[in-house]
Each structure stands twice: as C-alpha cells, then as structure tokens.
Amino acid sequence: MLRKLALLVLLSTIGRIYGQDTVMYFFTGHCYQVDIPGYHIDERLKQLDFSPYAGVWLGGDLTTGTMLTYNSIQYIDTLFDLGNPETHWALGNHDARNGNWEWYEEFTGRKTYYAYTSNNITRIILNTNILPVNCEMLNEEYKIISDVCDTIQYSKYLILIMHHGLWHDVPDLPNPSTYAFSDLQYWNANCDSVNTSFVEVVYPKLVEVKNKGIDVICVMGDMGSNPKTFSQMSVDSIQFLGCGLDQGDPEDKVLIFKYDKVSQVLTWGFHNIDSLLATQQFPK
Numbered sequence: 605m606l607r608k609l610a611l612l613v614l615l616s617t618i619g620r621i622y623g624q625d626t627v628m629y630f631f632t633g634h635c636y637q638v639d640i641p642g643y644h645i646d647e648r649l650k651q652l653d654f655s656p657y658a659g660v661w662l663g664g665d666l667t668t669g670t671m672l673t674y675n676s677i678q679y680i681d682t683l684f685d686l687g688n689p690e691t692h693w694a695l696g697n698h699d700a701r702n703g704n705w706e707w708y709e710e711f712t713g714r715k716t717y718y719a720y721t722s723n724n725i726t727r728i729i730l731n732t733n734i735l736p737v738n739c740e741m742l743n744e745e746y747k748i749i750s751d752v753c754d755t756i757q758y759s760k761y762l763i764l765i766m767h768h769g770l771w772h773d774v775p776d777l778p779n780p781s782t783y784a785f786s787d788l789q790y791w792n793a794n795c796d797s798v799n800t801s802f803v804e805v806v807y808p809k810l811v812e813v814k815n816k817g818i819d820v821i822c823v824m825g826d827m828g829s830n831p832k833t834f835s836q837m838s839v840d841s842i843q844f845l846g847c848g849l850d851q852g853d854p855e856d857k858v859l860i861f862k863y864d865k866v867s868q869v870l871t872w873g874f875h876n877i878d879s880l881l882a883t884q885q886f887p888k
Contacts (some may be wrong), residue, residue: 633825663825
C-alpha cells in the first residue's frame with residue numbers, strides 16, 4: 605500500500621514537472637487570406653502545430669466564404685477538429701454570409717450559439733450575425749446568456765467569445781471603430797425592443813456575474829489591422845480582449861490563455877504568430 609502511494613506521489617510530481625496541471629488555449633480570428641487560391645485561410649494556421657493546446661478558440665472569418673461550399677467546411681474541420689468539445693468557433697460575417705449554418709451544426713454537434721464548461725471555465729459562444737428578423741434564434745441565444753449569468757456558481761471564469769465589435773459605449777472602453785473592423789452599436793441581443801444593445805442588456809448581466817466573485821472576459825476576433833491587439837478592463841472590472849490576423853502581416857498576433865488547474869488561475873498573453881510557427885514550441 606505504501607509503495608502504491610509513493611508511486612502515485614511520484615507520478616503526480618512528474619506530471620507537475622511536465623506541466624500536466626497547466627493547459628493552454630489558442631485564440632485567433634479574421635483568418636482569411638484573399639490572395640491565396642483554395643480555401644483562403646492564413647497559410648500560417650495550416651502549418652501551425654495545435655497539439656500543445658487543450659483547445660482552439662476561433663473568433664470568426666476563417667475564410668472568405670467558409671460555408672459557401674461543403675468542401676470548405678470539411679477542410680476547416682481537418683485543421684481545427686470542429687467536433688472536439690474544446691474547439692469553439694464564433695461565426696464571423698464571412699463564415700455566415702452564404703447561409704448553410706446547418707453544416708456548422710453537423711460538424712460541431714452544436715448550434716451556432718451555446719454555452720460550455722470545463723476546468724471551471726464557462727464559455728458562451730455567440731453568433732453575432734443573427735438579425736432580429738430571426739427572433740426565435742436571437743431570443744434563444746439571449747436566453748442562454750441570461751440563464752448562464754443567472755445561475756453560474758462554481759466556475760472561476762466566464763468567457764464570452766464573439767466575432768464582431770459589440771462593445772460600443774461600454775464604460776471606460778473606446779468604441780470598437782478605433783480598433784476593430786466592426787462597430788455594431790445597433791446590434792440587438794433579443795427582439796424585445798430596439799434598445800437591447802450589448803451595453804444595455806448583456807453588459808449589466810456580466811457585471812452581476814463579476815459581483816458574484818467570478819471573473820468575466822469578453823474576447824472578439826474581428827481585428828488584425830491597426831492596432832493588432834486590444835486589452836482593456838471596464839470600470840466594472842470586466843476584461844475585454846481582441847486580436848486577429850491581417851493577410852500574412854509579420855506583426856500579426858494570436859492570443860494564448862494559460863490555465864493552472866490546481867490554483868485555478870487563468871492568465872493570457874499576445875504572441876507573434878510567425879515566431880510561434882518558426883519555433884513550433886509551446887510558449888513559455
């Protein structure tokens with residue numbers, strides 16, 4: 605019995621030495637590349653080794669028309685393993701504009717908006733392309749946001765992953781037009797009225813979650829030009845992050861989260877994608 609206990613302690617120690625108590629999540633967005641034939645996704649993502657990461661989070665606009673053809677989304681699946689429960693994809697306008705959203709559900713096993721929890725991190729993936737003409741979907745998505753925010757208890761973090769810049773008028777934040785490709789100040793979270801913007805009906809719920817002692821992070825992918833990254837906290841201590849790729853620009857950055865499963869502390873940083881590709885090493 606003592607020998608068995610000693611072996612378990614040794615294995616646990618070895619696991620900690622090799623970082624098994626720490627997981628990493630990779631986030632990128634705005635990945636399409638218009639000057640390359642075929643599937644139009646950034647060539648660096650095709651070459652990058654994703655095996656070190658526990659999950660890949662995609663901020664949308666993967667190709668110029670991701671669901672234009674079935675072959676295109678099949679190819680995306682070979683790169684990112686869309687059926688993996690730790691792969692999360694927030695649809696961008698280039699992904700969604702040709703319809704065929706049922707292919708998303710086929711390959712992911714999920715709707716285009718959902719909530720998911722693992723490692724005491726709850727994620728809400730938004731489809732910011734849903735318009736008020738489709739009230740059933742829009743209201744259902746908002747119900748997910750509401751239900752999660754109302755009932756969340758045990759998670760240490762709540763992360764909202766989205767494509768578009770919805771954060772217009774969030775206290776202490778510049779308007780998305782200054783750092784993102786989109787500024788959807790008139791985006792509606794539901795069909796109750798025209799006054800259901802992000803800051804009016806979603807942001808207050810996030811503040812309620814923060815007041816429960818749960819850290820809240822919003823991440824968007826409709827970026828990549830200038831600036832390359834965005835990181836700012838609102839007056840209510842909600843963290844807002846964003847980054848994206850821009851046609852192979854050597855200054856492009858991706859966002860990498862590191863989560864210690866023992867301490868349950870999540871940290872993050874922006875990393876140059878060319879440097880990651882050159883070394884193919886897990887960032888320190």
